[in-house]
Amino acid sequence: MKIAYLTRKLFDGINNGYKQNVAILVENNRIQSIIGINDIPSDYILEDLGDLYVIPGLFDCHVHLVWNGCTDPNFVMMNESNEKTAVRAAEHARLTLLHGITTVRDVGGDYKAVLAVRDAVAEKIIRGSRVIAAGNPIIMTGGHVHQFGVEVDGPHEARKGVRTMLKMGVDLIKVMASGGIYGKTELPGQPQMTVEEISVVVEEAHRAGRKVAAHAEGLEGIMNALEAGVDTIEHGNLMNTEVAKLMAEKQVFVVPTMAPFYLSANFGSEKGYPDYHIRKSKAVLSGSYNVINYVKEYGIPIAAGTDCGGPNKPHGAVVYELELMVHAGLTTFEALLSATSNAAKACGVESELGTIEPGKIADFIGVKNDPFVNISALRNVDTVVKEGRVEKRYGVGCEIENDLSILKLGQNDLIEITT
Ligand SMILES: [Zn+2]
Secondary structure (H helix, E strand, C coil): CEEEEEEEEECCCCCCCCEEEEEEEEECCEEEEEEEHHHCCCCCEEEECCCCEEEECEEEEEECCCCCCCCCHHHHHHCCCHHHHHHHHHHHHHHHHHCCEEEEEECCCCHHHHHHHHHHHHCCCCCCCEEEECCCCEECCCCCCCCCCEECCCHHHHHHHHHHHHHHCCCEEEEECECCCCCCCCCCCCECCCHHHHHHHHHHHHHCCCEEEEEECCHHHHHHHHHHCCCEEEECCCCCHHHHHHHHHHCCEEECCHHHHHHHHHHHHHHCCCHHHHHHHHHHHHHHHHHHHHHHHHCCCECCCCCECECCCCCCCHHHHHHHHHHHCCCHHHHHHHCCHHHHHHHCCCCCCCCCCCCCECCEEEECCCCCCCHHHHHCEEEEEECCEEEEECCECCCCCCCHHHCCCCCCCCCCCCC
């Protein structure tokens, strides 16, 4: 099938601004070329995207498809069958797609459910975002989100843990290098797993051609993960100048996930979060803002991730993370890159995805208003094309979409920005 998508305004995911009056020529699932509207070969079917602003399909580099975004998603998951969790995860992937996110990187969940969804989407059994999956994270005994972690102690067990996940077919490895805000007794500043253990995780993953994403909120955990050679730092709240410079030099990505910390600190009480959760979020939220400052100052590569599925983050909400990034100081252009071409690099799929260029897989979306002017334009996605196929048009793709209006910026901003 040959389709020419006509657009007045095309952001290709690389250059700041729009190409005017061009057609994206798509054959089967790939972009063949981008040419002037008057030069379209006669054997192409025309699909006019009108005045929509067309941009690459978005990425969310940090989701948990097995979680449903309620106040205690772990509790829900632990009290239902694996089969129901898998069905739930499939629906989450579908909703995510309808919000313009054509690719997600799932950084933790039951591997059986997540890999089943990944494969079902890839085989077009179901519709949904493309899934790049970590399966179950590698953690120390009792470590962060131990409810679905592979608990390992010592380098030998760490090696076995990674090999087990690779055997199941995961696309990347997730490792927990510090505590977090979810558990009652864990602390964000607490390092988890030793450098030696994380190094073994990285060695095994890299040997198999897989990247390693490290959950690391506290300084020591971040430093351990960097020393071990991980590819992305998730959260990174309490990094300092020295670490920021090192990440920029090594071009290690940060995925700040501002959303969970911002939501908990600003709206945790009204949502009924436990006190310890709110307290810890408030303690590390200014760190998230510092991360954006470091990104601006030193050039740490940044990719957008939401922690969607986690408490009160409905799936498909990458726009909220982008709004927070802009609130913290990124330009709309930088924010857009973090969810398109830079996100693809963080996931190691930049040769196939992340931009609208000849040879790439044909993933792009259309929105009515200009996201360069206001990033919130991405809250209303009109059209979604994934692998050359229209998944949503004129805002119509399904009856029910997740309501993102619950995600807002605080009325009384609790953030103390410290630099
Ligand atoms: Zn997470």
